[in-house]
Amino acid sequence: MIEKRTVCRIVEEWLEGKDYFLVEVSVSSEDKITVEIDHAEGVWIEDCVDLSRYIESKLDREEADYELEVGSAGIGQPFKVLQQYHIHVGHEVEVLTKDGNKLIGVLKQVTKDHFVIGIQRKVKIEGSKRPKLQEEDETFTYSEIKYTKYLISFK
Known part of the structure; x- marks a missing residue:
């Protein structure tokens, strides 16, 4: 079985000196490896192909057969x-x-402990x-929070 930390190490090697960053690596019990970058x-698709080839060059299919995405x-x-917060x-x-509240606003500030969004609200002015x-x-x-995600707008 391929270990997640092995794949993470390989991906980090490829990322060195690039503006990409690792979002997630998962390895299933059936050795399906999924790597997400941002x-x-x-x-770019070309960079995904390049990373995929780099990972394949570092893993031995004779040791473990795997599926890579x-x-x-x-x-x-x-x-x-x-x-991901910083780039948005x-x-x-x-x-x-x-607690189930869904809010939409502009991401204004991000720190390692918290983030701030600006929300438009109707306010009664005297x-x-x-x-x-x-x-x-x-x-x-x-x-x-349960999640934060980029809101796609077609305005």
């Missing part, structure tokens, strides 16, 4: 690593809190007949 400007972190999928600062995201949209910042720790 990049601030998107992932290399791809990008799926667009619209929940973020899995902190770097300034973009609209969807956050689902553990002297005004109608509520007006006003941006309010909401801060979340990563333990307070």
